[in-house]
Amino acid sequence: MKIGVIGCGNMGLEHIGNLAANKHCGPENVFVFDLNAEAMTTARDRFGVRSANSLDDILQDAEIEAVVVACSNRFHAEMAIRALDGGKHVMLEKPMALNENDARRVAAAAAVSDKVLHVGFELRNSLFPLKVKTMREELGELVSAQVVEYRGHFWPEWKGMTSDGGSMYLMETCHLIDLFRWWTESEVAEVHAIGSVKNIVPHYQFPDTQFTSLIFQNGFVGHISLCHVRSAMPDQFSYSDPASHEDLLKEEFGHQYEYSLVGTKGSLRYLPLKGLLYLYRHEVQPDGSLWQRLDASQDTGEFPDHKSAIHNVAVEIDEFLEAVVGNRAESLDPEDALKTHLVCFAAEKALRSRRPVVMGAASGLHPALQPSPAKNREILSTVGDC
Ligand SMILES: NC(=O)c1ccc[n+]([C@@H]2O[C@H](COP(=O)([O-])OP(=O)(O)OC[C@H]3O[C@@H](n4cnc5c(N)ncnc54)[C@H](O)[C@@H]3O)[C@@H](O)[C@H]2O)c1
Structure with a gap:
């Protein structure tokens, strides 16, 4: 062809x-x-x-x-x-x-x-996300997830410009938003976002540190912390072939990240660059306390390297x-991809306006997310009293 x-x-x-x-x-x-x-x-x-x-x-x-x-x-x-x-x-x-x-x-x-x-x-073709997709037995229903990433700044320069790169959401956060949508098979109901007021990376036209929280229609909550000052997270490299990390180690490209997932039956922590994955099983004891046991059988030997784990192009x-x-x-249906982009545009709006953005089709919300005027009044009056 x-x-x-x-x-x-x-x-x-x-x-x-x-x-x-x-x-x-x-x-x-x-x-x-x-x-x-x-x-x-x-x-x-x-x-x-x-x-x-x-x-x-x-x-x-x-x-x-x-x-x-x-x-x-x-x-x-x-x-x-x-x-x-x-x-x-x-x-x-x-x-x-x-x-x-x-x-x-x-x-x-x-x-x-x-x-x-x-x-x-x-990420939808990559081994770690695919593994999570098949871990329903171990994790149960996903309740929350957090991805924390410290990385080198975007280069070349166009990536930091709104006219060419668009936003941090379009350049990067979109991958994780799409991942949360794919994992949960639910849609984002509400987006909260804040960005740094002072930038360390001089050529960016958007905050170089962005914290985004997403509430999904099924009640799942996801948080993405992105900061483009790589040195603020310690090195995690330990895959055996250092040459495969040549790019990752460069100051302008280097990534450091951690994934933390909580499900109804278990929790998971994944350090992609170390090739470490910890799975804990939740056990409610007769007295009602929650024990979390490390499941020693989990390793990432099935992921040959960092690329196949989370960048399987x-x-x-x-x-x-x-x-x-x-x-x-x-x-990946284009309409599905479009939905991820709509969340990105909403998140950018939330970031710029410093106000949460409610996504369009908010029907079918988890009961805990249904607006309750009485409850809102209660919360507001408490805040007022403070
Ligand atoms: N999926 C991922 O993980 C991932 C990672 C990095 C980049 N990307 C995406 O890949 C794309 C390229 O990113 P990159 O890191 O390779 O950037 P880059 O700057 O390294 O490469 C872009 C290339 O496109 C060329 N170019 C620009 N405008 C052009 C035009 N009109 N016609 C022909 N060539 C043109 C430039 O000369 C340059 O060589 C971006 O859209 C970026 O969002 C995806």
Whole structure:
């Protein structure tokens, strides 16, 4: 299958390498385009792929069946719509667009097309999230989750600019919001968000530290702490191959993170870079107290490295191509991806306005979340008394 890749930067090169190695494709069938000629040369030299002279060379070539869009965010919507309208399958890096209207236009273009549109939420293809999905027996129903991430700042510069990157939500938090939606199979009802008032990263046009809390229709609560000052969380590297962490260790890319999940039957703590996963089972004692026992049988030996655990883009590309050739259904419906984006836009609004945002279709709320005027009055009067 001939396939075009637009953007040969950090992410584009990962996709190009995976396409060149994929049985449906191979290097001779990958055509790359980048506004930066040097980036194209790197892709060609590293993977033996071919370069195109222009975007139109790719979009107007009838033999090119599919396109991967991996350039700056501000071009995503128009490129995806053009490719879909032109009869091509599209693997679109997140975000779908920089604003709600354009994200809806992308989803609409996919809906009227008979082609695959895949949006790049690769956590859904990654081993740790997939494992959690199958841990209903151990965890029960998910009640809460927290992801804490300290990482190096975005580079190149465009990622920190609202005109090009959009927001921290579109650049990064979207992955975790999508993950919480996918894990819980519930929708966000309410978003609370605050960001740092003073930035340490000088070129960002949005707060470099953002705390976001989400209340879901089924009562699940999720919290995402993101801070782009990496040194504030101690190093966690311990996978055996240090070379595979070369990028992660660079100050501008380095990630440190922890996942904490609480379910009705058990709890889980995961340190991706250490390859450590702790599962605790909850046991209510006859006297009513709650004991939490470490389940020693859990290890992450099944995750060969950090990438396959939470950044499994090789499998993502493979599943996209399998959907294109008709061997499987596309796993992520564009309407589903759109819903994650709508939460991102709401969260950005909450962050900027410093007010919680209630999501549109708030029907079917968990009883504890139903508005109760009497209770509200009670709370308000208590606050007033203070
Ligand atoms: N899924 C993930 O985990 C993940 C991780 C990183 C980045 N991304 C996404 O991947 C995309 C690329 O990010 P990156 O880190 O590779 O950025 P990057 O800056 O390293 O690369 C972007 C490349 O696109 C090129 N480019 C920009 N505008 C173009 C245009 N109009 N036509 C052709 N080429 C153009 C640039 O010259 C650059 O080489 C972004 O949308 C980002 O959100 C996803």
